[in-house]
Amino acid sequence: MSQPFRLNKEGLINRNKKISFTFNGKKLFGYEGDTIASALIANGIHLVGRSFKYHRPRGFFGAGVEEPNAKLQVEFNGHSEPNVNATEMELVEGLSATSQNCWPSVNFDVGAINNFLKMFFPAGFYYKTFMWPKSFWYKIYEPFIRKAAGLGVASIEKDKERYEHKFEYCDLLVTGSGPSGLASAYAAAKNGAKVILAEDKPRFGGTLLTDDVSIDNLSGKDWAEKIISELKSMPNVTVKNRSQVFGYYDHNMLVMFERVSDHLEKKSKFIPRQRLWYIRAKETILSTGSIERPIVFGNNDTPGIFLSAAAKEYMKVYGVLVGKKPLIFTNNDSAYETALEFKKNNVEPIILDTREEHSSELIDEAKSKGIDIRFTHGVIVANGYKKVKSAKIGKLNKDKNSFEKIETIECDCICVSGFWTPSVHLASQSGNKLKYEEKIDAFIPDKKKQHETSVGAANGSFTLEESLKHGFENGSNLSAKITETKTEISIPNVNEKKYGAHDKFWCMPLPKNENPKRFVDFQNDVSVSDIEIALREGYRSIEHVKRYTTLGMATDQGRTSNLNGLQLVSNIENKIVPEVGHTTFRPPFTPITIGTIVGREVGMEYMPTRKTPMHEWHEKNNAVFVDAGVWKRPRYYKQGSETLFEASKREAKNVRENVGICDVTTLGKIDIKGPDAAEFLNRVYTNAWMKLPVGKARYGLMLREDGIVMDDGTTTRISENHYHMTTTTAQAANVLSHLEYYLQIVWPELNVNVVSTTEQWAGAAIAGPKSREMLSKLYPDLDVSNEALPFMGYKEAEFFGVPSRIFRISFSGELAYEINVKSDHGMFMWEKMMEVGKEFGNQPYGTEALSTLRIEMGHVAGPELDGRTIPSDVSLNGLVSKKKDFIGKNSLGREAFNVESRQKIVGLIPIDRKSSIPEGSHIVQDQNAKLPNPKLGHVSSSCWSVENNNPFSLAIMKDGKNMIGKKFFAVSPLKNKSIEVEVISSHYVDPEGKRVRS
């Protein structure tokens, strides 16, 4: 169980704690503090996956978020998660990782044949090839591509973990704990500002952990530790590791993804797995650092090729060697630090430097240590299929477009450095238009749109001294503006190595007659020739080139490929990079789990659940519930083995024959008070309201300004200046906003107040021919005769000692009442009604029976008032006053609303009197007509008429009233049904409305 590439001492891992895990079934171990990547490399494993398009063998390239290749399927703590970045995921006991995008195995991959057929997979391949014949797409092309090119596999198990959302506010959010971030956070904290410092990695310090520097005579790592422990002790500071700020949204709202417990072996069930933070920051410091840029050369995707800083990080943080015969390929000084680190660990590197021989602090040090340096040299092509074995290297000519000398040297890894790219994603997301900084050949933030300031390497400052200075200054100045306190901080003394200038060279030429793939974007397999093809085929805008070649479109968002892609386009087009422009950066910066986005809003917590005060009774009595907005309403009360159809028929029939009660608590209720209340209602409703006496209710219809029906309901005059309005369950919130709009903005001169009282009252409807008898038993002391309490009458009375309101209103078309009591008394009322109603054959009825009752009466509801109908469409023009003005009145005169053939409500019955007509069916003249078959209308509501014992539907139909007596077909392609129907009046039962007045 030895780890051949683990150093004896180096690193920040905990060597006292071994962690066992498996990779593709093989048992391995690493240490606490390892990532999957560092543990695998320590075990000498480099081949971890296959590439997306050509299925080429791929290994690790980076050591963090920049990793384009090493995405694994990982199982741990009972999860199976696809596309996990092996360079970021911390090792936990029992973890099992497998390669993805390979079949049958990573070592022998059938799809790798694509690699040998690569001439068939150029840019735009998918667009060009799979277009024809069309019928091949679903059966042949699509399954093939899916099997061959899939990423990981998403779990279909229910996620048992807990995810949280957190809302936080702060003065200063600092994103990244490298030197500039630490300095900013520290300075702001000293000024008393509320600071959040977020670090993506498990360890704080950023480059301070790997760079050979000292600050105030402390090593970078020790200084970082000192600052962090001081920050942690301050009450105004929140310090978070394993937390990636991935999105910058409007008004300085940033979103952060915290990995709370994935790294823990044991955890309390009260700790979430991951947490999403919504942070509203007054100011933001973007100290996101920079990512090393590769140099493009032949077969540069072979396992064993690393970014040079990643190789250094593996040594310094994890105590792991990425190889024992390293070749360092660079255009700048920073890779010399990697070479020196190898040397320190007794490994002999060879440096290939594309620059002319010259002197600098680092070059001189490398020379003095005896390191083999070859100037004006570079790697032409890496040899080895599953691992680098050697490299063909060349001495470049003066123009760097051909070679003076070519030779092959042995190596087991290549560490490449093409200088540094500031991580400007968050700045760009905030709306900052970036500018191209020629000195560093990269984009840096320019004019800001929001309260953000980039510092350190993210702003293009690559020296420690400058980064610290920027950090302290900006942290101090930005926070002082907020806290109005300024604490002087002396900027520490820094000891660091001076870098010389880099070479503006990023793509190795190829010798004649050699044509290995040179990859620009590893994750999406985009090569130099793909970009050349796109340009040859006429794509010019970088956004088009990006989409055609898929450059930078993978989950790594082109962190290591964007600039090299731009550079290539600019070289071919003979433009400078800023003219080519850059593509847009979008959140999330790194992939985040769906669970975190969803948070706690799953299952029962997906929406609020509103229950009426009688809910428990319904539950106990076998109610089957239906969602009505956020309310739970009984749909029917199941008796024995009844179906929905049987139960609703029984309940509706009982209302027609005896009496039934229905929980109507969910209806919207609005209290309207004030001396101008009558005038207000008169403007809101289409009918007249000025003369409604106290103690009377009226049915009202309200329109939108465009003449479309908005809602209907009854409103009762409780006292002189007090009205009680009811709305449909669905429109309750909209109607309240609508009323508030007119009172606050349009007619502020009206002295009226409105407030929702929906939750204040529990309501029950008593409907059926025996409802008056039942009512008289409920109110033994009250005169409930037709004379004393007529249709649309209102009374207040005690209900067994409890104050109540009695409305004589009806939705079912039967003689009916509605009783309201305070919510707390709802259950009491309901139980009393069930008790008293027994002798009259009372039964509770649900929404399904309620619908049946209203449909066969021709009462319109939501399906008819669907946002497209005006009053005359649904036979409610009798409620539209000709004399007064009201909201929407002027629109009713519009031409299209008044044509004779306009859609109108009608009734439909099937010719066979048996076949139910599916809701949503289209009404057509000829069921066999050629498509598109002209549509004459649609079926809005359907029921089984309990009165006539056959199906009945309401429909909205062109020229409706003139169609009565004619026959059509109601077709539902969805249900594969076509039913011959006859058009009749929409009032199928009691068309004169005698019952409600009886």
Added chain:
Amino acid sequence: MLYIKCPYCGLRAQKEFSYGGDATVKRPNINEEISSEDWDNFVYMRKSPRGKHIELWQHIAGCRQWIKVQRDTATHEIFQTAKVTEEIR
């Protein structure tokens, strides 16, 4: 997510508000004779400017007041908020 200053409640997240359209549109007076062209303009015609726009929002999950917000439709910058009874600029 926008951060909107309700003149009654202070700074609150956009989640608490609902949008109400152009605040400069004036509804014709009740009972007033109006040409169908003017009426149609009131009901249907709205400008969609790029840049400053005075609009209505209702603090629906707060004080329920309708308020005026002057916002840049391109950048979402909010310049000013006011009660509906107050003028913006």
